Each structure stands twice: as structure tokens, then as C-alpha cells.
Amino acid sequence: MKQCLVVDDSSVIRKVARRILEDMNFDITEAEDGQQALDECRKTMPDAILLDWNMPVMDGLEFLTSLRGEDGGEKPIVVFCTTENDVAHIARAIRAGANEYIMKPFDREIVEAKFQEVGLI
Helix, strand or coil: CEEEEEECCCHHHHHHHHHHHHHCCEEEEEECCHHHHHHHHHHCCCCEEEECCCCCCCCHHHHHHHHHHCCCCCCCEEEEEECCCCHHHHHHHHHHCCCEEEECCCCHHHHHHHHHHCCCC
């Protein structure tokens, strides 16, 4: 079973994402901020990461930059999932190493389509 790390400071978003991804046969780990996510990745590098941008302690962009510098950090497929929808934010995310971008609010069809595009399902 593939492993997905859901990183969001909202417990509601994590719960919704967990339900969708478990239905897609992913094993889920959760983190409330980028630092927790980095700690999780250092324990076990996931196959995929669903990543929020705006979080306390360490935001999504800082996390992504740090992740890509970690040993094995190039492997996870990272899908940003955020309310930040302007072209500048999207471009920064892609330059930092994001594989795909989803806008909030999202539903199963959107997540499934993006995960399919990047070859996770």
C-alpha cells in the first residue's frame, strides 16, 4: 500500500483528505505543520505528500524546500493543496519542487485526477 503524508494545520482538512485517500488505498500519516511533516519524512519517506501552504511553525514552501534537500527527499510526489491560487504562488511551488497543485476546497474527483496525472494511481 502506498503511503501519503497529509500536511495541514486544519484538522477538518486532514480528516477529509484522509477519508478520500484511504478510499484510494493509501495508508495515511498526518502532520499539523511543516516541521512535524519533516520529522515524519525523516522517519519514513512517503510516496506522496498532500501539502498546505499556510501553516504555523514551518509553512508548506519552507517544508518543500527542506524536504527536497533531505536524503531521499526527491522521491515523494508533492501535491500542494491550498487557497493560494495566483500564478506567482503556483510558480514558486513548482520551482521549489511541487509536482502538482490543487485548490481548496477540493473533492475526491479533483484529488483522484491529480494523483492519476502524477502516476500515483
